[in-house]
Amino acid sequence: MSASLPGFVHVVDDEKAVRESIGDLLRSMGYQVTLHGSASEFLGAELPDAPACLLVDVRLPGTSGLELQDYLTRANIRVPMILMTGFGDIPMSVKGMKAGAVDFLTKPIRDQDLIDAVGAAVRLDQDRRRESAQTDQLRERFALLTVRERQVMALVASGLMNKHIANELSISEVTVKMHRGSVMRKMGCKSVALLTRIAGALDIQR
Structure with missing residues (x-):
């Protein structure tokens, strides 16, 4: 990550203590972090136009993590998603992986596992944005x-x-x-x- 373009991590978890703990850890690693208690709260927020990833609990009140994933896919909002899951929700997370999530982490999440997963997801978004910019430039030339x-x-x-x-x-x-x-x-x-x-x-x- 460059200092001029930090990675953003959007955390969606209905447990305040969990999301704040994750936020503290990721901020200590230099990430810009936004915390949301529900899918609707996240969807109502304005997303910065910068490399990012989404860290989402599978079980959320109202709209679930998988339903949020489905909505973002249909809306063509291409932010790499990492699912957080309890042990009993692993089958749901596997379903989410098949639908395009880049990783899933089982609670309680080890700090290093979280840091590694977020780093990989943000780099994935950086690569996607770079490729998209290059394609846009080629389209301009083709025109x-x-x-x-x-x-x-x-x-x-x-x-x-x-x-x-x-x-x-x-x-x-x-x-x-x-x-x-x-x-x-x-x-x-x-x-x-x-x-x-x-x-x-x-x-x-x-």
């Missing part, structure tokens, strides 16, 4: 291509040679080379392999 350049890019990425692209588009091979060079320059690519990876990332198909 600068002409219609013909986009056609050529899709065909190059599909593995076609210049002469086959020329036949496909009913243009000369020289024109294909011109468009291909322009695509490589605008997309910041020095190899067809990189262009192919970018096309895959942007879901550009022939």
Whole structure:
């Protein structure tokens, strides 16, 4: 974690002593922590736009931890979630893992297990945000291509040679080379392999 962009941890647990103890531990490790006594309380809060993770008790009054997970998934709120569970709730936590939770911790939770899980989850969100920013930048570059350049890019990425692209588009091979060079320059690519990876990332198909 960089000092300029700290990780946030949102703790949702209806037991005040538990969430405050977790909050104290995580703050001592440099995290920014918000504490919530219920799912509805968490959903009513404004989330900072920064790397974060969500630490949620499986059993909550009203909306359960798994119901909160389902809601966030449907709302496309992609914050890595760690489930906290009592021993008897392990099957519920396994269900939560299958639905996308990154980890589950059994109460009483060892400090080091908590620190390790939160660190991994926040790094996961950092990676996701970095990849998302890179994809957004690539989309901006792709938007600068002409219609013909986009056609050529899709065909190059599909593995076609210049002469086959020329036949496909009913243009000369020289024109294909011109468009291909322009695509490589605008997309910041020095190899067809990189262009192919970018096309895959942007879901550009022939």
